[in-house]
Amino acid sequence: MNEVPPHVTGLAEQRAKARAGRDYAGADALRDKIEAEGWLVRDTGDGFELTPRRPFEVWPTVGSVPEHGAGHRAPGRTGTAGSGTASSDTADAGTAGSGTAGAGAAGSGAAGSGAAGRDAASMDAGRVAEAADPSARPERLGGLDAERVAETEAAPKPEPGGSELVGRSDDHEGHPERTISSQLLWDASLAVSRLDETITPAEPHKPAAAPTVTVGLIVDGWPDDLRDCVRALVARTEAKIIGLDLGNVDGAGAVLEELAEEFPRRVEAWHVAEAPHWRGGTAEWGESRTKLLRLDTSDVHVVMETSTILDGDAITPLVKVLTDDVAAAGWKGVNPGADGHEWHDAEPGEVRGLLGHLFAVRRDAALAVGGFPEGARYYRNADLEFSLTLPGTLVALDRDLPVHQERHRGYHDVDPGYRDRESRRTYDRVLRLLQDT
Known part of the structure; x- marks a missing residue:
């Protein structure tokens, strides 16, 4: 040792x-x-x-990550072996694999004011207050330990039931005695079945199996946030977690690998050399989110930021809402104003847009629209763009969910000029979608 x-x-x-x-x-x-x-x-x-x-494998780009592997230890991977040593001291290099300091993952939905989109001040005073003194934040979840996150083995698959058919016609050629015997057995079985129908109560209806759920996380820095987010997910839900590490910013990729080692049946880790676009790299938000969706094999895909921390099981209530025509359900919802240029926080219920802090989407519905916006390099307003493309109803639960957000890195810790420029660029597409719908 x-x-x-x-x-x-x-x-x-x-x-x-x-x-x-x-x-x-x-x-x-x-x-x-x-x-x-x-x-x-x-x-x-x-x-x-x-x-x-420990060292871990690193794929050169988001697009090069195979989508049908068997987890973060999938055999046959040919990515470059990485030592997990990328750090933030090359933040200004602006090249793939530079390990630039990332900021933010899935979108919070905050946008610019006026024609550019949502005004952060009008959206939610709490989001603006996130930039306050970090000493005011609640205790982190570092104390959660393995005893609270015991993992369960997958239940063995049941043996196939039923019995073989008796007296198939292709078995009787040249053997009439088999045909007679089979007919007698068939007649007898029918008689017994009719008798059973009169005295045997119908079997109770078996409930449908619960949908499988996976949480997708973009890992772009802030390893403590990542650790707290994942530990809360493991401790308080049954969901699987897939993390996509962009450039091992601030050592967050190494922490993701550590979590995958600690919880091998719950956490799957993928690493790419590309740093996030929002910090000078080349990995874009929409492409990264779609890659997570395609790496997933569950019924329900959950979009979540690493700054979002569960205080209880906030995943199951979202999944339960996904019935009938409901395509997605989230924590925070918004509706557009009359002119479509500003969005406002919505009351719980049906909404037009879901914010990327936390929402669950039926994976088949997300794949049917091609995944997340291909042109979205940064999260902001891309959550709205994705929402508007989904078929069916969107629902927000808001205060009914046991969840809170720590400092929203994706908004407050990104260059303001970049943030506004990319927000406006994405919001132009949002306006076109609003006009079409």
Whole structure:
């Protein structure tokens, strides 16, 4: 077993003190230093644990990730072997695999004001307040441990039932005695069946199997957010999790791999060298989201940001709504104003748009429209564009869900010029969709 160097232990102790003092920025910086030394730090109930940083395979681009593999350990993968060492010190390089500091994953739905889209201030005062002092944030979920997230083995498939047919006509050529015997058996079985019908009550109707569910996460930095998000999902739901790591920003890809090792039946990890477009790389939001959708094999696909944290099972209520003509159900919903240039928070119920903080969509419906918007390089307004393409009804549950959001990285930690430019670009397509519908 590898012995932890004293200076790495010292860094981990400094990080524990920073977390205790709610200095999350300092804790993140210390985590980066620890990972640069080749170690991963994991918070436990009584402190922390240091483990050697394992290498993982990295595919060159989002498009190159195979869509019919057998998980993050799929055989036959030919991606470049990566050591998980990409860091944020090359953030300005703007090249694939630079490990630039990412920001945000699925869309929150906040958009620009006026003709550009939604005004963040009018959408939700709470979203604007997310930029406040991080010391005001609730306790993180680092204390969740393996005891709370015990995994279950998959139930064995039942043996096929029923019996073989008696006296098939192609068995009787040249054997009339078999035909007679079979006819007698058939007549007898009919008589018994008629008798059974009079004395045997009908078997109770077996309920349909619950739909399978997978949560798709774009991993673009902020490893602590990722860890808290995934641990809450594992502890409070039965859903599978697929993470797509873009460029191992801030070591988040290494943490995703760590989580896949810790929860092998729940978490599947894929890594690409492309950094997120919203931080100077080439990996686009729409393409990444569609890749997650196609890697999924479940009935229901859940779009979620790593800054969204479950306080209870917020997934099952969304899945239960997906009946009849309901194609998608989410946490937050919005409706357009009369002129279509501004969107407003909607009351629980039927809505025109779902925000990308958290929503569940029937996978067949999402695939039927070709997945997520191909031209969306950044999340903002792309959640609306996707919503407007879906066939069927959209429903928002809002306050009925046990969930909250930490600092919304995808909005507050992206260059404002880039954010507004890409938001307007996507919103032009949203306006065209509104006009068509």
